[in-house]
Amino acid sequence: MVDKIEVARALSRALAVDLLTRIRKGAEHLKEPPVLAVVRSSGDAAASYAASREKSAREAGIRVVSREFPEGGGADAAGRFLRELSADPGIDAVLVETPLAAGIDESKLRSALDPAKDAEGLSPANYGRLFSARSWAEVEEGAFPAPPTALSIAALARACGVGIKGLSALVVGRSNSVGKPAARLLSLLDATVTLAHSKTRDLPLLCSRAELLVACVGRPECIEAAWVKKGAVVIDAGVHAAGARLVGDVQASAADRAAFMTPVPGGVGPLTTAYLLNNVLRLARGRDRSAA
Numbered sequence: 001m002v003d004k005i006e007v008a009r010a011l012s013r014a015l016a017v018d019l020l021t022r023i024r025k026g027a028e029h030l031k032e033p034p035v036l037a038v039v040r041s042s043g044d045a046a047a048s049y050a051a052s053r054e055k056s057a058r059e060a061g062i063r064v065v066s067r068e069f070p071e072g073g074g075a076d077a078a079g080r081f082l083r084e085l086s087a088d089p090g091i092d093a094v095l096v097e098t099p100l101a102a103g104i105d106e107s108k109l110r111s112a113l114d115p116a117k118d119a120e121g122l123s124p125a126n127y128g129r130l131f132s133a134r135s136w137a138e139v140e141e142g143a144f145p146a147p148p149t150a151l152s153i154a155a156l157a158r159a160c161g162v163g164i165k166g167l168s169a170l171v172v173g174r175s176n177s178v179g180k181p182a183a184r185l186l187s188l189l190d191a192t193v194t195l196a197h198s199k200t201r202d203l204p205l206l207c208s209r210a211e212l213l214v215a216c217v218g219r220p221e222c223i224e225a226a227w228v229k230k231g232a233v234v235i236d237a238g239v240h241a242a243g244a245r246l247v248g249d250v251q252a253s254a255a256d257r258a259a260f261m262t263p264v265p266g267g268v269g270p271l272t273t274a275y276l277l278n279n280v281l282r283l284a285r286g287r288d289r290s291a292a
């Protein structure tokens with residue numbers, strides 16, 4: 001079990017290091033370092049993740065600046081704030097951290113962000129490009145940003161050593177930022193995808209039939225080890241604090257049954273950060289501040 005998890009951890013690390021190295025080389029060809037603005041609603045709930053994201057950004061030659069939505073300003077003020085950031089020539093990309101303040105509709109807010117500054121690929125224009133892409137290569141090497149967690153999930157499934165073409169895949173969770181784009185990317189990789197959600201009937205049965213199981217549910221260890229098919233590929237995007245530990249959406253002991261299973265932490269997360277920074281580089285390249 002330990003070996004399997006360590007293999008997956010090493011794979012995630014290797015893919016992330018390779019991508020970060022390519023980003024650093026790309027950033028060195030720009031006149032100025034790319035700048036990512038991270039916009040928070042308030043507080044520092046994800047402080048440890050923010051610290052590791054900033055460390056990776058520094059290593060990749062990307063500058064991160066912090067911004068906060070105007071306090072108590074509501075949806076209109078938040079939209080105006082994003083439009084102003086979009087127009088700021090000193091900023092290449094904008095990441096909007098969630099959860100947003102109560103009363104702010106995330107989809108509407110994301111429409112206020114210029115697609116040319118959309119670090120997460122969640123603005124309607126970039127999302128549309130993801131769903132109209134005809135191949136994985138078009139997304140991975142293409143000119144538009146795509147949701148980083150979904151890219152990380154698909155890249156790990158693609159690289160895990162079990163050919164995923166034609167496999168029956170189950171993605172549990174259908175959020176715009178993770179589950180839905182992950183299902184889209186796995187379909188581009190020729191898996192046959194079912195997208196499950198909170199109203200799905202008999203999740204254990206669906207899980208037991210899945211040759212590739214992706215968990216992006218947001219509920220600690222809600223997918224039981226016994227539901228996992230023997231020899232399945234399991235990609236766990238969940239991250240939850242459980243006392244001093246972090247746990248995923250899948251019980252860790254499912255690794256006993258799986259052929260490949262990503263660890264939490266150290267699986268989907270590090271590669272997600274690398275794909276986010278790759279989006280920032282792409283957006284910076286597309287702007288006039290780039291060197292010839």
Ligand SMILES: NC(=O)c1ccc[n+]([C@@H]2O[C@H](COP(=O)([O-])OP(=O)(O)OC[C@H]3O[C@@H](n4cnc5c(N)ncnc54)[C@H](OP(=O)(O)O)[C@@H]3O)[C@@H](O)[C@H]2O)c1
Nearest residue numbers: 149173174175178197198216217218237238239268269272
């Ligand atoms: N590792 C990373 O880099 C990274 C990045 C982002 C997020 N995450 C993690 O990924 C997980 C999902 O995040 P998210 O933002 O996608 O969460 P989200 O927006 O809360 O979406 C959760 C999804 O899971 C579904 N769901 C909830 N309870 C369920 C149940 N009992 N059975 C089946 N489906 C259920 C929901 O269904 P409905 O649509 O019916 O409500 C929804 O589609 C979280 O643990 C988060 O921490 C990790």
